[in-house]
Amino acid sequence: MKRLAIALFVGACVTGLALTSLAQGGNKIAIGDPAPSFSGLPGIDGKDHSLAQYSNKDVLVLCVTCNHCPVAVQYEPRLIDFAKKFSGSPDSKVAFVAVCVNTDEADSLEKMKERAKEQGFNFPYVRDNSQQLGKQLNARVTPEFYVFNKERKLVYHGAMDDSNDPSGVKTNYLEPAVNAALQGQAPATAETKARGCGIQYKRVN
Amino acid sequence: MISAKLLTGLLLLSALAGSASVVVTRYYHGDGTCPSCCSNVTRASLLARAVSSESPAEAPAPVELKTIKLAKLLEELKGHSGKLVVVDLWADFCVPCKKGFPHLVEMHQRHAKDGLVCISVSVDELKNQEAALKFLKKQQAAFPNYLLEDRAEVWQEHWNIVAIPAVFLYRDGAKIAQFDYEDPDKQFTYDDVEQAVVKNLVK
Numbered sequence: 001m002k003r004l005a006i007a008l009f010v011g012a013c014v015t016g017l018a019l020t021s022l023a024q025g026g027n028k029i030a031i032g033d034p035a036p037s038f039s040g041l042p043g044i045d046g047k048d049h050s051l052a053q054y055s056n057k058d059v060l061v062l063c064v065t066c067n068h069c070p071v072a073v074q075y076e077p078r079l080i081d082f083a084k085k086f087s088g089s090p091d092s093k094v095a096f097v098a099v100c101v102n103t104d105e106a107d108s109l110e111k112m113k114e115r116a117k118e119q120g121f122n123f124p125y126v127r128d129n130s131q132q133l134g135k136q137l138n139a140r141v142t143p144e145f146y147v148f149n150k151e152r153k154l155v156y157h158g159a160m161d162d163s164n165d166p167s168g169v170k171t172n173y174l175e176p177a178v179n180a181a182l183q184g185q186a187p188a189t190a191e192t193k194a195r196g197c198g199i200q201y202k203r204v205n
Numbered sequence: 206m207i208s209a210k211l212l213t214g215l216l217l218l219s220a221l222a223g224s225a226s227v228v229v230t231r232y233y234h235g236d237g238t239c240p241s242c243c244s245n246v247t248r249a250s251l252l253a254r255a256v257s258s259e260s261p262a263e264a265p266a267p268v269e270l271k272t273i274k275l276a277k278l279l280e281e282l283k284g285h286s287g288k289l290v291v292v293d294l295w296a297d298f299c300v301p302c303k304k305g306f307p308h309l310v311e312m313h314q315r316h317a318k319d320g321l322v323c324i325s326v327s328v329d330e331l332k333n334q335e336a337a338l339k340f341l342k343k344q345q346a347a348f349p350n351y352l353l354e355d356r357a358e359v360w361q362e363h364w365n366i367v368a369i370p371a372v373f374l375y376r377d378g379a380k381i382a383q384f385d386y387e388d389p390d391k392q393f394t395y396d397d398v399e400q401a402v403v404k405n406l407v408k
Contacts, residue, residue: 028388068300069298069300070298071298104300131389134389135389135390138388138389139389140367140368140386140387140389141367141368144367164330165330193357193358193361193362193367194367195357195361195367196368197298197299197300197368198299198301198302198368198369198370198386199368199386199389200300200301200386200392201389201390201392203392203394204390
């Protein structure tokens with residue numbers, strides 16, 4: 001009985017340690033990590049979206065964005081141009097999915113639908129109600145971009161380009177990363193710091 | 206209504222304020238509206254007026270927003286010898302920053318007498334300086350307010366952060382605490398900042 005108690009105690013300690021290390025940022029996504037699995041994310045098209053449904057594409061680009069953020073708004077025309085260029089037709093090799101993690105009223109699914117209609121979004125725009133995908137991506141601002149290669153390993157994470165103001169853009173980071181991934185290569189720049197509005201996550205107690 | 210007793214108390218406290226201070230700075234995103242904060246703001250601004258208009262130690266300072274380079278700001282943080290400094294990094298485009306901003310104003314009201322120095326640092330683009338200033342005036346941010354001239358990469362690299370809001374505690378130019386949004390599971394709240402401020406003030 002005493003042995004069992006000790007075994008249970010040790011087991012509990014080990015589990016506690018493991019959970020603590022996870023909670024301490026051991027789960028932060030890094031270049032080379034697999035895409036976090038997601039499913040059942042409601043989209044503005046009325047359908048649920050999953051990671052698996054894009055498995056026929058060579059490259060998956062995720063953009064964590066939202067309606068309310070002025071920086072995200074500045075990027076909307078660039079998202080549309082990107083989708084036109086890379087994911088616009090059924091035989092495109094790239095899938096581009098925008099994800100909204102924010103919980104503000106302005107970022108509800110209904111408001112997302114309105115925004116997409118007004119702006120003419122030509123890409124899936126889905127809601128991560130649980131904020132789980134946002135956390136797994138370690139998404140901190142809107143907009144923040146992720147490129148996953150054919151093996152669905154992360155090959156680029158960060159900003160789309162080097163200026164929020166479209167007239168000030170000198171370097172685009174996203175397109176070279178996507179082109180490299182399409183060639184089965186690693187991009188010259190794998191990480192930059194995204195710029196935008198901080199995403200507020202529900203407090204975990 | 207502010208009673209005569211309270212006013213007297215405030216005057217006494219503010220007269221004592223000159224000796225030891227703490228400086229607090231914070232980052233904000235800004236988009237202006239913050240209905241849930243209005244009662245706090247009103248209370249804080251009433252207190253601010255009471256203090257600033259009656260006390261010889263705190264001249265009635267107009268709310269200003271000056272542009273500054275990060276390097277210069279870091280120099281400026283060394284200039285409050287021995288005081289605790291709170292630096293609040295924010296922007297007019299940042300909703301959580303603006304929701305939190307009244308807490309900075311309140312902290313200033315509550316702890317300036319104990320030597321706390323509060324500084325706000327906007328990371329807005331220069332073209333949005335007016336909008337940021339309008340928000341600061343509305344908040345009665347009667348402390349040094351700066352707008353960083355550097356590109357985002359510069360301050361992101363310096364503090365090793367991506368997102369705002371972020372708050373830092375400094376003393377004698379050395380950072381002694383950082384509160385940020387870098388880990389989605391451990392985003393800071395103003396209660397965290399307040400606790401650290403209180404702890405470091407009594408040091």
